[in-house]
Amino acid sequence: xxxxxxxxxxxxxxxxxxxxxxxxxxxxxxxxxxxxxxxxxxxxxxxxxxxxxxxxxxxxxxxxxxxxxxxxxxxxxxxxxxxxxxxxxxxxxxxxxxxxxxxxxxxxxxxxxxxxxxxxxxxxxxxxxxxxx
Amino acid sequence: xxxxxxxxxxxxxxxxxxxxxxxxxxxxxxxxxxxxxxxxxxxxxxxxxxxxxxxxxxxxxxxxxxxxxxxxxxxxxxxxxxxxxxxxxxxxxxxxxxxxxxxxxxxxxxxxxxxxxxxxxxxxxxxxxxxxx
Numbered sequence: 455x456x457x458x459x460x461x462x463x464x465x466x467x468x469x470x471x472x473x474x475x476x477x478x479x480x481x482x483x484x485x486x487x488x489x490x491x492x493x494x495x496x497x498x499x500x501x502x503x504x505x506x507x508x509x510x511x512x513x514x515x516x517x518x519x520x521x522x523x524x525x526x527x528x529x530x531x532x533x534x535x536x537x538x539x540x541x542x543x544x545x546x547x548x549x550x551x552x553x554x555x556x557x558x559x560x561x562x563x564x565x566x567x568x569x570x571x572x573x574x575x576x577x578x579x580x581x582x583x584x585x586x587x
Numbered sequence: 588x589x590x591x592x593x594x595x596x597x598x599x600x601x602x603x604x605x606x607x608x609x610x611x612x613x614x615x616x617x618x619x620x621x622x623x624x625x626x627x628x629x630x631x632x633x634x635x636x637x638x639x640x641x642x643x644x645x646x647x648x649x650x651x652x653x654x655x656x657x658x659x660x661x662x663x664x665x666x667x668x669x670x671x672x673x674x675x676x677x678x679x680x681x682x683x684x685x686x687x688x689x690x691x692x693x694x695x696x697x698x699x700x701x702x703x704x705x706x707x708x709x710x711x712x713x714x715x716x717x718x719x720x
């Protein structure tokens with residue numbers, strides 16, 4: 455029932471390149487949004503902070519437990535208590551800042567931990583007023 | 588491709604009951620997780636902060652622009668720059684604190700702005716170390 459609204463363009467080409475979290479050194483990226491959704495970007499501008507939801511298409515959806523951050527010294531933990539991409543519905547949640555509109559449906563963003571070609575399934579404005587996403 | 592992993596139990600019965608954002612006064616709720624995913628909850632405990640992703644099943648997926656918070660004085664804005672439930676892929680992002688495990692797969696949480704019966708599609712630990720969700 456989920457359909458991609460666009461795709462990530464990034465210099466991260468493989469999972470091995472990807473940091474565990476954006477604050478560990480993810481590069482900038484471009485969100486290439488399908489022009490069919492151009493109207494849904496109306497009033498977006500550089501400086502906006504967004505929550506980007508991605509479909510982590512390379513994830514293993516059968517995994518229910520994992521060692522967080524891949525560290526075997528951390529006990530096996532249910533994936534719902536981790537940020538592992540491997541989970542029943544492999545949706546990534548990323549907070550980014552829009553730095554430029556390169557084209558009407560191309561958003562340059564800072565520090566996105568998603569590899570090139572990852573489907574984008576939603577964008578939302580981040581809420582500065584709340585302690586939430 | 589998304590499958591529910593559980594459902595929200597809440598005293599919020601209709602969209603008219605639901606606040607625009609959790610910090611505007613949402614009640615506590617219970618996340619009833621499908622026992623098939625019990626292993627994915629391993630090590631979750633009261634006090635944990637989670638990101639809950641929901642499928643906003645009553646949303647209108649054809650809406651591309653809206654007046655934020657329903658206020659007609661705010662100019663029409665693309666839904667990707669809002670938190671409107673109406674959007675191409677109606678996924679809700681909610682930050683909650685687990686207050687109790689009522690049963691192995693029943694999590695009581697504070698302040699969830701989702702109505703009774705809303706499908707849950709993912710849980711993730713919230714990251715305190717980062718400015719992100």
